[in-house]
């Protein structure tokens with residue numbers, strides 16, 4: 551049964567805000583639900599290499615500590631890695647395009663799944679150049695170098711090429727019709743529509759390929775459903791952390807695309823270490839508006855089948871019609 555706007559709103563608010571999910575059926579927190587799902591799921595594409603698992607845990611911790619200036623930069627959650635690698639197996643993906651490398655955490659899982667899918671097909675680019683089967687885009691040079699060192703340590707560097715710079719430039723530099731079986735986007739949220747349009751214009755998704763966007767339902771998602779802002783809304787710390795990170799990351803995207811007039815204002819706000827609740831509310835609203843615009847654009851795009859899934863802060867899976 552399709553939930554009505556009211557029940558959907560409370561459920562999504564719970565997910566977006568990281569608060570308790572209050573349904574009769576499921577009193578668990580989102581994290582508890584995700585942990586349980588991880589526990590009882592076992593995609594065969596997922597790594598069973600204990601050493602790699604440990605290395606990934608170290609990468610997670612070290613990356614978050616090292617790149618504090620990116621705010622609360624977070625890799626995907628383990629259950630999300632399950633989901634991505636399961637999809638990779640389903641699509642029999644032989645190559646990958648990723649936006650948002652950060653420490654390389656998600657990329658390493660994708661590389662491991664690629665090996666389990668039989669190795670990986672090089673991305674054929676025009677002319678003499680041919681790349682590795684995974685292309686991942688990272689804006690910040692220092693971060694990209696750190697990710698590359700992690701790929702070496704994880705033994706997957708032969709599969710991955712990091713493109714440093716603005717992701718939109720990288721997409722547009724790819725020859726039209728370069729095909730990827732799996733595309734994962736987890737970067738500046740306000741650029742999601744631009745990335746999607748550019749990927750579709752460039753015809754980068756293969757016929758049976760899958761494209762996934764992360765965080766498509768961020769904090770304070772009730773705004774997306776048109777509910778009035780609640781002045782008594784208690785902003786919880788998790789929502790604040792997420793918003794700060796997403797916004798700071800977002801700034802790169804604003805500058806990268808140069809399509810918004812809020813850059814100066816946003817840049818000034820980014821320099822601050824502390825935000826008031828009001829400012830955070832404003833930042834979250836901006837991001838949510840972009841995400842809602844993106845979600846609606848997809849909903850109305852007849853070229854694709856898309857599913858907006860309530861996994862963690864929302865993941866949207868897309869395939870071509």
Ligand SMILES: C[S@@+](CC[C@H](N)C(=O)[O-])C[C@H]1O[C@@H](n2cnc3c(N)ncnc32)[C@H](O)[C@@H]1O
Pocket residue numbers: 620623624625626649650651652653654655656657687688689690693715716717718736737738799800802803806
């Ligand atoms: C959420 S993190 C990615 C996490 C990664 N997918 C994982 O699970 O381990 C987002 C990354 O996107 C990068 N980024 C932000 N804007 C970008 C842009 N315009 N082009 C390329 N990368 C960008 C940030 O520097 C950050 O490292």
